[in-house]
Amino acid sequence: xxxxxxxxxxxxxxxxxxxxxxxxxxxxxxxxxxxxxxxxxxxxxxxxxxxxxxxxxxxxxxxxxxxxxxxxxxxxxxxxxxxxxxxxxxxxxxxxxxxxxxxxxxxxxxxxxxxxxxxxxxxxxxxxxxxxxxxxx
Amino acid sequence: xxxxxxxxxxxxxxxxxxxxxxxxxxxxxxxxxxxxxxxxxxxxxxxxxxxxxxxxxxxxxxxxxxxxxxxxxxxxxxxxxxxxxxxxxxxxxxxxxxxxxxxxxxxxxxxxx
Ligand SMILES: Nc1ncnc2c1ncn2[C@@H]1O[C@H](COP(=O)(O)OP(=O)(O)OP(=O)(O)O)[C@@H](O)[C@H]1O
Ligand SMILES: [Mg+2]
Numbered sequence: 324x325x326x327x328x329x330x331x332x333x334x335x336x337x338x339x340x341x342x343x344x345x346x347x348x349x350x351x352x353x354x355x356x357x358x359x360x361x362x363x364x365x366x367x368x369x370x371x372x373x374x375x376x377x378x379x380x381x382x383x384x385x386x387x388x389x390x391x392x393x394x395x396x397x398x399x400x401x402x403x404x405x406x407x408x409x410x411x412x413x414x415x416x417x418x419x420x421x422x423x424x425x426x427x428x429x430x431x432x433x434x435x436x437x438x439x440x441x442x443x444x445x446x447x448x449x450x451x452x453x454x455x456x457x458x459x460x
Numbered sequence: 461x462x463x464x465x466x467x468x469x470x471x472x473x474x475x476x477x478x479x480x481x482x483x484x485x486x487x488x489x490x491x492x493x494x495x496x497x498x499x500x501x502x503x504x505x506x507x508x509x510x511x512x513x514x515x516x517x518x519x520x521x522x523x524x525x526x527x528x529x530x531x532x533x534x535x536x537x538x539x540x541x542x543x544x545x546x547x548x549x550x551x552x553x554x555x556x557x558x559x560x561x562x563x564x565x566x567x568x569x570x571x572x573x
Contacts, residue, residue, distance in 0.1 A: 424494035
């Protein structure tokens with residue numbers, strides 16, 4: 324099953340729409356609650372990042388019988404040093420992002436903890452792509 | 461303690477979740493930081509001063525469904541709407557975060573760590 328969502332620049336109110344929708348789909352497919360939580364927490368963190376640090380983008384979701392693949396690709400400033408960004412506590416979040424309750428530098432490490440495979444690629448001045456995979460069993 | 465007892469203790473107001481008033485609550489977690497909430501492995505009641513749609517969305521993702529909003533922040537209609545879809549309870553209290561936590565701790569609510 325293939326799903327696509329658009330993330331709109333600055334649209335904080337709708338951050339999490341894709342994750343909510345994926346949550347519903349996985350529930351209908353009887354995926355276990357623990358796995359669903361890992362999937363949607365990771366996807367939500369990536370969605371929020373695409374709004375908080377970039378100018379929006381796309382979410383592509385592919386659900387198979389045994390796994391889910393998620394790609395969050397944004398247009399944005401990119402990440403100059405991915406290893407640094409992956410460190411817990413590293414954040415360049417703007418004050419308005421912090422006012423929303425984000426910007427603790429915990430998103431990328433949290434994605435890493437929740438998914439079975441994480442791949443972050445980025446080109447400065449172009450954008451960032453986060454690929455994640457979670458096995459259902 | 462029950463949700464009903466929590467509301468009385470906090471001199472609070474129930475914004476959503478009347479059908480769940482007699483449900484027992486055992487554990488709570490307090491944070492204004494949604495990044496923190498997203499790292500929890502358990503599903504305690506959330507005590508927070510952050511009052512916006514993102515609070516509800518974050519709780520939805522983290523599967524927390526009882527929220528106490530402190531410092532008398534106004535719970536908006538779009539928050540209620542989103543929370544309703546997920547069968548959540550929202551309580552609002554005028555008390556500060558510190559007072560809210562103190563009262564609930566005294567009454568026997570447990571931390572998750
Ligand atoms: N999509 C992105 N585009 C550009 N920079 C990004 C992107 N995602 C992350 N970053 C950079 O990596 C840093 C760390 O990201 P991470 O998600 O771990 O923390 P955060 O978003 O700052 O805070 P939190 O996720 O705890 O709310 C960000 O502050 C930002 O500098
Ligand atoms: Mg983040």
